[in-house]
Amino acid sequence: MSTAEGARLPYRLIATDLDGTLLRPDETVSARTRAALAAVTEAGAAHIVVTGRAVPWTRPILDDLGYRGLAVCGQGAQVYDAGEQRLLTSVTLDRQIAGLALAKIEAEVGPLLLAASRDGLDGEVLVAPGYRVHEGPLPYHPIRDAAELWSAPLNKVYLQHPTLSDDELAEAAQQAAGGLVGVTMAGEGIVEILPLGLTKATGLSLAARRLGMKAADTIAFGDMPNDIPMFAWAGHSVAMANAHEDLKAVADEVTLSNEEDGIAVVLERLLG
Numbered sequence: 001m002s003t004a005e006g007a008r009l010p011y012r013l014i015a016t017d018l019d020g021t022l023l024r025p026d027e028t029v030s031a032r033t034r035a036a037l038a039a040v041t042e043a044g045a046a047h048i049v050v051t052g053r054a055v056p057w058t059r060p061i062l063d064d065l066g067y068r069g070l071a072v073c074g075q076g077a078q079v080y081d082a083g084e085q086r087l088l089t090s091v092t093l094d095r096q097i098a099g100l101a102l103a104k105i106e107a108e109v110g111p112l113l114l115a116a117s118r119d120g121l122d123g124e125v126l127v128a129p130g131y132r133v134h135e136g137p138l139p140y141h142p143i144r145d146a147a148e149l150w151s152a153p154l155n156k157v158y159l160q161h162p163t164l165s166d167d168e169l170a171e172a173a174q175q176a177a178g179g180l181v182g183v184t185m186a187g188e189g190i191v192e193i194l195p196l197g198l199t200k201a202t203g204l205s206l207a208a209r210r211l212g213m214k215a216a217d218t219i220a221f222g223d224m225p226n227d228i229p230m231f232a233w234a235g236h237s238v239a240m241a242n243a244h245e246d247l248k249a250v251a252d253e254v255t256l257s258n259e260e261d262g263i264a265v266v267l268e269r270l271l272g
Contacts, residue, residue: 011219018051020223036264052186076203077155092153101177113160119153159191184226199229
C-alpha cells in the first residue's frame with residue numbers, strides 16, 4: 001500500500017507502551033503484531049514507542065524490532081533517536097527535591113524500599129537493599145547503601161513498601177508529596193517519583209511535534225495508570241484487556257490482551 005493510499009488511515013501516529021501492551025509476558029513481540037505495525041507504517045503512519053523504561057532498558061526491544069525512529073522513554077523524560085542512537089531530550093529529577101519528597105512520604109507510611117534509574121544512554125538502575133526486583137532479563141546494579149542512589153543524576157526513583165499495595169502506596173505518595181514530584185504507577189511493584197509535571201504525554205507531544213504530527217493524529221495503546229496522561233492527550237486511546245481498571249475507565253475502547261495481539265486487532269481494523 002502506498003503512502004497516498006495510507007491517507008485512509010484515521011491516525012498517522014501509532015503510540016504503543018511496551019510492557020503489558022506491545023510486549024507479551026516473555027518480552028517478545030508476536031509475528032502478527034509485527035506484521036500489523038509493518039502494514040500501518042507502509043500505509044504512511046509512524047510507530048512510536050512510549051515507555052516507562054529508560055533508554056538502556058528500551059534499546060534491546062527497539063533493536064529486535066529494527067526500530068529506527070523516535071522513542072519516548074523514562075515516562076517522558078527522554079526522547080531517543082534510535083536511528084542515530086542519541087538522546088534528543090533528557091529531563092532529570094532534582095535530587096534535593098526528591099529527597100524531601102521521600103522524607104514526606106516516609107513520615108506518612110514508614111520506611112520505603114528504593115531503587116533509581118540514572119540518567120543517560122547507559123544509565124544503570126541501582127537497587128538498594130530490600131527492593132524486590134522482577135525476575136527477567138533487565139539488568140540492574142545492587143548497592144549496599146541507599147545513599148549511593150544520589151551520587152549521579154537520575155530520571156526517576158522507584159518506591160516499594162513492605163505492606164502497602166501499589167495502589168495504596170501511589171495514593172499515599174501523591175497525597176504526601178504530590179506538590180513536589182510526580183507520582184505514577186507503571187506496573188506491578190513499580191511506583192515511581194518523577195520530575196513534577198513530567199508524563200508520557202509531555203514526551204510524546206515533543207516527539208510528535210518533531211514528526212510534524214498532533215494529538216488528533218495519534219492513537220495510543222497502554223495498560224497502566226502511567227498511560228492515563230498519554231490517553232488524555234491522544235486523539236484516540238485503547239486499553240488492553242489486561243489493563244488496570246483506572247486506565248480502562250478513561251480509554252476510548254478496550255482491545256484484547258497483550259497475549260492475544262490486542263494491538264494487531266485494532267490496527268488490522270483500521271487498515272480495513
